[in-house]
Amino acid sequence: MENFEPVIVAFCCHYCAYTAADMAGSQRLPYPSNVKIIRVPCSGKVDALHITKAFEKGADGVYVAGCLDGDCHFKNGNDKAAKLVTYVQNYLEEIGLEPERLEMVRISAGMGDRFALIATEITEKIRKLGPSPIKTVAA
C-alpha cells in the first residue's frame, strides 16, 4: 500500500483541459505521471461505457475534464458530461465501487496551473482511497 501508485485516466476535452495540459507542460509545471490523458473532441462525447471500461481495465480513478461553465465549444457538452458523471457515480455505487473514484472537473485552455493542481489533488485523493478493488481481485 505504501508503494501504491494509482492509475488515473483523465478524459480531457480538446478545447480546454487538453490544451491546459499542454500549457502546464510549456510552463514546466510538474504533475503526477499517474494521470493518463485521453483526448476527446468534447467532454460531452465521453460515454458511460468509456468510464466503466477504464475501471474494468484497471484504472483506480477516472476524471472527465471539460470547459468552464458556459464555455463549451459545442454549447453544452460540459454540462452533459457533468450529468453523465453523476449518473455513472450512482452506477459505480451500485456495482460496489466508491463513487469518489470518478470526478468531473472544469478547466479552461489557459489554466495550465489548475490542470497540474487538479491532477495532483486527484492523484492524492485516489492514493488515499487505495487500489481499486477490481484491480486487487484481478491481480
Place this chain on the structure above:
Amino acid sequence: MITAERKPLEEIIEYIKPYKRILLLGCNECVTVCAAGGRKEVGLLASGLQLAMLKSGSSIEIREHTLERQCDPEYVEELVPMIGSEEAILSMACGCGVQQLATRFKDKPVFPALNTKFMGGSLSQGVWDERCKGCGDCLLGLTGGICPIAKCAKQLMNGPCGGSTDGKCEISDDVECAWQLIWNRLKALGQEDRFLDIMPAKDWRSGGGGGPRKIIREDLAE
C-alpha cells in the same frame, strides 16, 4: 412505445449468480428508444456486471447481442445457431421479449434485466410519460385527444372529481388533471358541447378484464 427501466443491479446479479456463461440480449425497438435495453445499454450492463463479479471475486462470461426485435419469433429464431454453451439468457427487452425467449428456448433459464413500465411517449429528451393503458376501446376521439384512462388517476369517464384544483390532480402537484386538460382542449377546438355528452360505464372486457387478449387477423394468420 413500451417504456422500461433497468432493474437494480443487485436483483440482476441474484438471477445470474449461479451461471458462468450468459447471453445478454438487447432489443432494437422500444427499449432502445427509451434508453433502457438497446445495444448501448447492453454494453454498459455487461461492463457493470463484469465489475461487480470481479469485485466479489467471481467471474462470468457475458456474450452481448442485440436483436432487431425480441417480441417476434422470426428474429428470435436468429439465436438458435448462436446459443451454445450459454447457460442462461438475460434479456434487456420488455416483458414481451422475455416471454418470447422463454417460449422458444425451453431448456434455458431466461431472466429479465428490465422492469417494463408503460406505453408512453417522449416529453423531451430523457423524459417519458404514460399515454395509453391499452383499454381496447379508444376514447380519444371523444376527449380531444387526451386519454382519461391513462391520465386520470381515477380513470373517470365524465369530468373531473372534487380533487381537481387549479388544473392539478389531488395526488400530486406534478400531475395535471386530465379532465382539465380535456376541457381546455375541447374549448380550444370549439367543441365544449362534447363535455356534456354522458359516457356510459366502460366495458373493461376489452381492456383485459375478460382475460388475456389476442388479435387474430384471419387474412394474415396461417
